Amino acid sequence: MTPLTWPCPLRDGTTTDEYALSFDHARARRLLIVPALFDEANRLRRLTVEVMRRLDGAGIDSVLPDLPGTNESLQPLEIQEPQDWSNAMAAAASHFGATHVLGIRGGCLFTPAGFAALHYAPAKAPGILRQMLRARTLAAREAGREETREGLMHLALTQGIELVGHRLGPEFVRRFETFALRTDAVEITQETLGGSGLWLRAEPGESASQADALAAAIARALA
Amino acid sequence: MSDDTDLLLRRILTDVLGLKQNQASDFTEETGLFGHLPELDSMAVAGLLTELEDRLDIVIDDDEIDGEMLETYGGLLAFAKAKREQA
Missing domain, CATH: 3.40.50.1820 (Alpha/Beta hydrolase fold, catalytic domain)
Incomplete structure (x- = not known):
């Protein structure tokens, strides 16, 4: 190797x-x-x-x-x-x-x-994104913060988002969602x-x- | 429909936790999950819920997910059974 x-x-x-x-x-x-x-x-x-x-x-x-x-x-x-x-x-x-x-x-x-x-x-792609968003809402809830998938998607599409340690830009999220x-x-x-x-x-x-x-x-x- | 939810749920936990065959049969209603098993972090729980959806043919809304349903095996089983009855 x-x-x-x-x-x-x-x-x-x-x-x-x-x-x-x-x-x-x-x-x-x-x-x-x-x-x-x-x-x-x-x-x-x-x-x-x-x-x-x-x-x-x-x-x-x-x-x-x-x-x-x-x-x-x-x-x-x-x-x-x-x-x-x-x-x-x-x-x-x-x-x-x-x-x-x-x-x-x-x-x-x-x-x-x-x-x-x-x-x-x-x-x-939608399943991958959904699972990462879900992990983030679960972690937030555990920390006593309330985050919704809709709120996070809005954030993701406007400013980008950090999902389980991965910093994704808004264009990545927007295009990845529909990537086939x-x-x-x-x-x-x-x-x-x-x-x-x-x-x-x-x-x-x-x-x-x-x-x-x-x-x-x-x-x-x-x- | 015979209720195989218990069996399916134990299989999913076996896959997610990498348990040996039959190890999950020791789980009782009180066995602790999220917050008790260090390997069950948020990403693992998200994966577990996705598998639940796929294998039990249910859809779980984020606002249905609460600490109680994830805290014990019994809590998760009760949730999964209720979801399947609605489906």
């Missing part, structure tokens, strides 16, 4: 270096993985990397780039818009010469067009893996059998 950087496009036409993990031996089958989003990124990172190890063993190269503004990225999250993430993933896929792309949960929203796509347990999954991807369901999704876990967990099953499903799809 090797950390490396790739040129991520910026809106002014220049690029900045972003970070990625890779297993790259210049093999014929090359998979770009778009990670899960926000909280789920942490809970699924271990599974994601374990799947990459297994793909490496099966003769498949893979690369896991950071979405700009997340993980090791030095860009501020609050200036990002969904289209920036789509552009970034498309640039990363081209840079690495990907033959296929895999989205994990909310990452499926950003699998670049023009590459054959697999979607593992895709999550829809592409419909031509091959879906890998949680039933294929067996057991319950690790994104549900309150604490990041791991499962060797789920990593085995997901890697096997990917290898079949890429065969």
